[in-house]
Amino acid sequence: xxxxxxxxxxxxxxxxxxxxxxxxxxxxxxxxxxxxxxxxxxxxxxxxxxxxxxxx
Amino acid sequence: xxxxxxxxxxxxxxxxxxxxxxxxxxxxxxxxxxxxxxxxxxxxxxxxxxxxxxxxxxxxxxxxxxxxxxxxxxxxxxxxxxxxxxxxxxxxxxxxxxxxxxxxxxxxxxxxxxxxxxxxxxxxxxxxxxxxxxxxxxxxxxxxxxxxxxxxxxxxxxxxxxxxxxxxxxxxxxxxxxxxxxxxxxxxxxxxxxxxxxxxxxxxxxxxxxxxxxxxxxxxxxxxxxxxxxxxxxxxxxxxxxxxxxxxxxxxxxxxxxxxxxxxxxxxxxxxxxxxxxxxxxxxxxxxxxxxxxxxxxxxxxxxxxxxxxxxxxxxxxxxxxxxxxxxxxxxxxxxxxxxxxxxxxxxxxxxxxxxxxxxxxxxxxxxxxxxxxxxxxxxxxxxxxxxxxxxxxxxxxxxxxxxxxxxxxxxxxxxxxxxxxxxxxxxxxxxxxxxxxxxxxxxxxxxxxxx
Numbered sequence: 001x002x003x004x005x006x007x008x009x010x011x012x013x014x015x016x017x018x019x020x021x022x023x024x025x026x027x028x029x030x031x032x033x034x035x036x037x038x039x040x041x042x043x044x045x046x047x048x049x050x051x052x053x054x055x056x
Numbered sequence: 057x058x059x060x061x062x063x064x065x066x067x068x069x070x071x072x073x074x075x076x077x078x079x080x081x082x083x084x085x086x087x088x089x090x091x092x093x094x095x096x097x098x099x100x101x102x103x104x105x106x107x108x109x110x111x112x113x114x115x116x117x118x119x120x121x122x123x124x125x126x127x128x129x130x131x132x133x134x135x136x137x138x139x140x141x142x143x144x145x146x147x148x149x150x151x152x153x154x155x156x157x158x159x160x161x162x163x164x165x166x167x168x169x170x171x172x173x174x175x176x177x178x179x180x181x182x183x184x185x186x187x188x189x190x191x192x193x194x195x196x197x198x199x200x201x202x203x204x205x206x207x208x209x210x211x212x213x214x215x216x217x218x219x220x221x222x223x224x225x226x227x228x229x230x231x232x233x234x235x236x237x238x239x240x241x242x243x244x245x246x247x248x249x250x251x252x253x254x255x256x257x258x259x260x261x262x263x264x265x266x267x268x269x270x271x272x273x274x275x276x277x278x279x280x281x282x283x284x285x286x287x288x289x290x291x292x293x294x295x296x297x298x299x300x301x302x303x304x305x306x307x308x309x310x311x312x313x314x315x316x317x318x319x320x321x322x323x324x325x326x327x328x329x330x331x332x333x334x335x336x337x338x339x340x341x342x343x344x345x346x347x348x349x350x351x352x353x354x355x356x357x358x359x360x361x362x363x364x365x366x367x368x369x370x371x372x373x374x375x376x377x378x379x380x381x382x383x384x385x386x387x388x389x390x391x392x393x394x395x396x397x398x399x400x401x402x403x404x405x406x407x408x409x410x411x412x413x414x415x416x417x418x419x420x421x422x423x424x425x426x427x428x429x430x431x432x433x434x435x436x437x438x439x440x441x442x443x444x445x446x447x448x449x450x451x452x453x454x455x456x457x458x459x460x461x462x463x464x465x466x467x468x469x470x471x472x473x474x475x476x477x478x479x480x481x482x483x484x485x486x487x488x489x490x491x492x493x494x495x496x497x498x499x500x501x502x503x504x505x506x507x508x
Contacts, residue, residue, distance in 0.1 A: 013204035
């Protein structure tokens, strides 16, 4: 770990933050897809249930 | 004038004490950032929220150095504590405060350049940020400069305490700059890797650290930064430690000593404190803070110390909920208090160097020091003389006491210990003002006054 003594305290942490930002970006992307799927189904439920009622 | 030894690192300014007041010099170098802090609305936002300790610009001429831009006067906190004296929830709240302040700073065009736990103090059950000079202009193309410091000071200690289900105060006191990533990565259990937060901030960081030969700065942006700060907040918030049942949990409730003993002791205790004046009190071996609560009723500032972190954690949660209480709970073992650490061994003074109270309460602690820690009882009067300015309320627990008998079944008795020796030893440094046997037990409660 001796080499760390000559490394700026911020460095390395910049690289890791870029990786983190990238991973969080991917997580956020999939989450937003998931949310839109979820909201699609929750939205489509209402007309379905009214349709059922009409049929009854 | 006394320059705070912890201030030697920061080129932005330093803290000094004069006539019992605390001042902070802002150096010319820091002037643009100070002006931005005040003019951007960030300062008023943070002080309104009571997240940042407020200050006033002093017009007094101090003429300390040529690079002085301004001198700020700040309120003096009753007591300074360090992260290695905090319980899990205290460290967690301090971490959340740091993140919230950073988030607010980013919204106001600034960012925290320091994220050390020493910038947070506890006052009236709440964490407060004390370093006015920790803000700089936010460059949206750069990542967070204090990210690693935040990890080492807050995130890694919290991960370790959470996943190992233990307290690491002692280890924290050895690492003044926080727990290095290699220690965290090697100590955390395998199952922690399944957590995204641990995987990213510990393992990915560990594998990247030291490998960056060339600093390739790809542009960062505000959305990425806000997402990361929000993610850190979620990681910290999600760590909820179930209050562990320690050796000392239910000490009062489950004690073989009767309810009568406790209520009689409380009566005597109230009688003793009603006749004396004190503004600051120290409760040594406070446990859940039953007696700290009583001490705090008279608007006194109470510092409660116990070696048992779960007890201190519960007391912290209680003081956080009950705004009337003015209790600072700290994980400190009086038989081995926090040492002086840092540059010249003066940067962070020891617990004994920091503490001085008008009243010290040492209830049902003496026999633990003597029989569990093997401390010669002859050394105790000097310890309490150091801790108190004036008053001492101490409970003597005789050898015949069932609790002492319980202790003695497992260990040998080393020191001569009885009530006459106790009174004789303490009389050298204290005057015994009041003395009363506690009904329902063989114990005696003393009110003593320090000799001049």
